[in-house]
Amino acid sequence: MLNKTASLDTYNRNRLLIKFLSYFVLTAGAALMVMPFLWSVATSFKNAKDVFTTSPFQIAFPPDFSAYNEMLERVDFVRYATNTFIVAGLITLGQLFTCSLSGYAFAKIRFPGRDAIFLIFLSTLMVPAAVTLIPNFIIMRSFQLLDTLTALVLPFLGSAYGTFLMRQYYLTFPDELTDAAKLDGCNPFTFYLRILLPNSKPILATLGLLTFQAFWNDFQWPLIVINSESNRTLQVGLSYLRNEHYINWPLLMAASVLTTLPIIVLFLLAQKQLVQSVKLSGIK
Amino acid sequence: METNTSVKAVNQPSATRQVKARANKKVPVNWRDAFWGYILIAPAFIFIIGFTFIPVIGAFGISLTKWDLLSQAEFIGFDNYQRIFSDNVATKTLLNTFYYTFVSVPLGIIISLLLASLLNQKIRGLAIFRTFYYLPVISSTVAVSMIFRWVLDSQYGMLNGGLAIFGISPIPWLTDPAWAMPAVILVTVWRSLGFNMLVLLAALQDVPKELHEAAAMDGATAFHKFFYVSIPLITPAIFFVTMTSLINSFQSFDLVYNMTQGGPARATSLIGYYLWEQAFKYLNMGYGAAIAFVLFFFILVITFVQWVLRRKWVFGEE
Numbered sequence: 001m002l003n004k005t006a007s008l009d010t011y012n013r014n015r016l017l018i019k020f021l022s023y024f025v026l027t028a029g030a031a032l033m034v035m036p037f038l039w040s041v042a043t044s045f046k047n048a049k050d051v052f053t054t055s056p057f058q059i060a061f062p063p064d065f066s067a068y069n070e071m072l073e074r075v076d077f078v079r080y081a082t083n084t085f086i087v088a089g090l091i092t093l094g095q096l097f098t099c100s101l102s103g104y105a106f107a108k109i110r111f112p113g114r115d116a117i118f119l120i121f122l123s124t125l126m127v128p129a130a131v132t133l134i135p136n137f138i139i140m141r142s143f144q145l146l147d148t149l150t151a152l153v154l155p156f157l158g159s160a161y162g163t164f165l166m167r168q169y170y171l172t173f174p175d176e177l178t179d180a181a182k183l184d185g186c187n188p189f190t191f192y193l194r195i196l197l198p199n200s201k202p203i204l205a206t207l208g209l210l211t212f213q214a215f216w217n218d219f220q221w222p223l224i225v226i227n228s229e230s231n232r233t234l235q236v237g238l239s240y241l242r243n244e245h246y247i248n249w250p251l252l253m254a255a256s257v258l259t260t261l262p263i264i265v266l267f268l269l270a271q272k273q274l275v276q277s278v279k280l281s282g283i284k
Numbered sequence: 285m286e287t288n289t290s291v292k293a294v295n296q297p298s299a300t301r302q303v304k305a306r307a308n309k310k311v312p313v314n315w316r317d318a319f320w321g322y323i324l325i326a327p328a329f330i331f332i333i334g335f336t337f338i339p340v341i342g343a344f345g346i347s348l349t350k351w352d353l354l355s356q357a358e359f360i361g362f363d364n365y366q367r368i369f370s371d372n373v374a375t376k377t378l379l380n381t382f383y384y385t386f387v388s389v390p391l392g393i394i395i396s397l398l399l400a401s402l403l404n405q406k407i408r409g410l411a412i413f414r415t416f417y418y419l420p421v422i423s424s425t426v427a428v429s430m431i432f433r434w435v436l437d438s439q440y441g442m443l444n445g446g447l448a449i450f451g452i453s454p455i456p457w458l459t460d461p462a463w464a465m466p467a468v469i470l471v472t473v474w475r476s477l478g479f480n481m482l483v484l485l486a487a488l489q490d491v492p493k494e495l496h497e498a499a500a501m502d503g504a505t506a507f508h509k510f511f512y513v514s515i516p517l518i519t520p521a522i523f524f525v526t527m528t529s530l531i532n533s534f535q536s537f538d539l540v541y542n543m544t545q546g547g548p549a550r551a552t553s554l555i556g557y558y559l560w561e562q563a564f565k566y567l568n569m570g571y572g573a574a575i576a577f578v579l580f581f582f583i584l585v586i587t588f589v590q591w592v593l594r595r596k597w598v599f600g601e602e
Contacts, residue, residue: 025399026407098328102328109320110314111321124332131340134572158330158331159328189324217426234424239541253430
């Protein structure tokens with residue numbers, strides 16, 4: 001009897017210890033995730049002289065905006081942001097359109113060669129972006145599209161991954177729905193517009209967010225294709241700030257903060273879709 | 285019993301689909317439907333074929349030439365591939381890439397598995413933890429590189445400042461060839477945790493509770509339950525995370541370009557970076573394309589190996 005209560009006590013004590021350790025590790029990890037961001041924000045509110053002398057996380061009150069002002073004077077940040085928004089936005093809209101159409105066709109319409117073509121789509125998922133970099137650069141060059149925003153959008157308007165995601169989603173739609181629509185005289189395109197699209201909002205939101213975030217952050221392709229300052233995207237513009245002999249840390253951090261902020265706000269607003277997208281990609 | 289039914293539930297639709305597909309072959313083609321099928325896939329098809337499929341073939345063609353874009357391309361056969369083996373920088377780059385990949389990938393997965401299993405208990409504030417761990421994932425690599433150049437600054441950086449509390453003297457993270465790669469690996473792992481953790485957590489949450497209860501009845505400890513019940517059931521997720529991490533790290537460009545420019549003394553030159561350097565800094569298109577194909581070859585090998593292993597190890601697949 002005495003033994004039993006004692007072992008129950010140790011059992012409870014162990015559980016408590018595990019709980020405590022779990023919270024400790026998770027909190028420490030979360031702190032390590034956030035601290036670099038907090039530090040960059042704190043640095044961005046200092047001026048170039050104080051940055052080495054004041055304590056790291058200390059922010060003067062009222063905050064010193066000189067780094068932000070200097071950055072906005074030195075580079076056309078608004079222009080970069082507009083370019084990035086246009087490019088990421090057009091790619092997102094384009095992919096939502098092409099992928100929902102092809103996903104629907106692969107899921108619900110029968111045509112000769114369908115499975116073979118789908119396999120070709122899937123096989124391109126294995127191709128690393130590094131392999132298509134050089135030929136696509138040469139394609140853009142021969143179309144005389146180098147140094148244009150068009151060159152940033154065009155190669156990414158179709159997506160095998162997006163097609164796959166949409167197909168998986170449409171496979172769950174009952175065939176009776178398609179058949180009934182056919183009887184009502186709907187052709188596949190009107191069916192797509194009137195019935196399928198309005199019923200795909202969650203998956204479209206997920207794919208849209210994923211695509212927008214990916215191309216907001218895209219760096220290598222814009223770096224290669226864009227030459228003139230007026231066509232730079234945020235990531236390329238931010239990267240060029242590094243190419244200076246003397247590094248102005250507050251300015252660099254201010255630019256990093258402003259470049260990252262829109263995506264973080266978007267993520268906080270649409271967390272559910274992003275979490276969902278991770279689960280979907282995990283199924284793959 | 286529970287798994288039996290769930291495996292059946294998963295297998296059944298695919299079985300019926302196969303039967304259906306076989307039956308479909310006898311149904312004559314409805315050309316009206318087929319026409320719409322081709323029309324609807326056309327936009328995606330054109331872009332995928334035009335900017336991925338054909339370029340792969342094109343890249344192989346380019347890899348057989350010497351071409352600086354300014355003059356005519358000159359066919360030189362497999363010389364570019366041979367050159368890789370005699371090029372000291374290329375061999376160093378390959379070794380660097382292996383070092384980078386085979387340290388950062390396992391490290392990232394082990395830590396995220398630990399975090400995921402901690403989060404898989406009854407934990408308050410799950411959403412908050414998830415948000416914090418996911419912030420590095422959604423931020424751009426360029427911004428992350430800039431932030432970490434500052435964090436890793438040997439004199440004023442936050443990391444050395446933190447280590448000083450424990451009496452560790454400043455580490456020359458980005459200026460010493462021996463420390464630069466560990467620094468790049470550190471940032472890579474830091475960035476990958478959120479995504480890997482979320483995928484693994486989703487898989488852990490799908491492990492039926494009954495299995496753990498049954499194992500507990502048989503006297504299994506938490507340790508046993510984790511290694512003999514949870515891990516085998518989430519192997520598909522572990523494979524997925526391993527694959528994505530491997531492919532990402534083989535291609536890595538943004539991080540080294542912005543943090544180290546492959547330096548110091550080539551210590552962080554990775555395949556993705558060297559390829560860019562050859563093709564777009566020195567305009568050696570042919571050599572760059574050959575390096576890209578070596579990269580592609582590695583990815584194909586990894587894909588094949590994981591496909592074979594998957595058949596052997598992964599639960600629920602025969």
